[in-house]
Amino acid sequence: MFKQVVKAVLVFFMAAFSITLSAQLNTTLVQSDFTHATPSLVIIIDDLGNNLASGRRAINLPGAITYAILPHTPQATALATYANSVDINKEVIIHMPMEAVGQKQIGLGGLNMHQGQQDFIHTLHAAIKALPQAKGLSNHMGSQLTSQPDRMHWLMSELSKTPFYFIDSKTTDNSAAMHEANEQNIPYLVRDIFLDHDPSPSAIDKAYKKALALAIRSGSAVLIAHPYPSTLDYLELSLPKLNEAGVILVNASQAIAQKNLQLQKPLLVSHAIK
Secondary structure (H helix, E strand, C coil): CHHHHHHHHHHHHHHHHHHHHHHHHHHHHHHHHHHHHCCEEEEEEEEECCCHHHHHHHHCCCCCCEEEECCCCCCHHHHHHHHHHHCCCCEEEEEEEECCCCCCCCCCCCECCCCCHHHHHHHHHHHHHHCCCCCEEEEEECCCHHHCHHHHHHHHHHHCCCCCEEEECCCCCCCCHHHHHHHCCCCEEECCEECCCCCCHHHHHHHHHHHHHHHHHHCEEEEEECCCHHHHHHHHHHHHHHHHHCCEEECHHHHHHHHCCCCCCCCCCCCCCC
8 A cells, every 4th residue: 555655656746747847848949939039120320430429329229239330430439439338239340431333422441443452451451450349340331332243352351351240231232242241151131221211200110110010020120220310319219119019129240140040049138128
């Protein structure tokens, strides 16, 4: 009789342990699937470096935002340093001036079609040296230069010697950047939507909702914005509500890791968004 009681007790505890373990495994799988399936949004704020006040206001936006800083501007170093101090998930990249179609001024230290390869490489490295906080590089303007396979080959060949990723701002439909990045195994993202091509509040709202819809539909979206007053007004109100839409904010490095299926742990999400 005693042996039967002991056997029954052991069977009961083994069954209970099995149920608990199964529930834990199921919970882990659900959490993992949710983490990887949760739509993500990358927001890149372009053209920082000339104005300290608007730059700091952009950096104070909540969440894992990526800041594209023009490398030879008066406030570039101050803003890059400030971004690194505010939130570990905020990320700085070089917003590299590149030649555009027409006679548009691209700014100091830019890459253009008149440069030979050595001058091109020297100009690129000067920008990288100017912003040591940077983790990647994007094109500022560049509708002419990014359409040239040889120049994009020069660019990606140099970036392949660094840990940098590349963001194609997609200022032309003829961009050769993606192909050359693939050839050189450079991690990259491509802009999906400009938030404030039209900086009116109604147009910004429409573009933002379009980006959220794209993220939910395809799993991710890359949104480029600028430090315009109307843009910052809108994001200050909208970003704290982002999780209500079922979308998480990630920086460019996190998005690239997610894109390449290299992510082995949950996405880092800023405390401000949480």
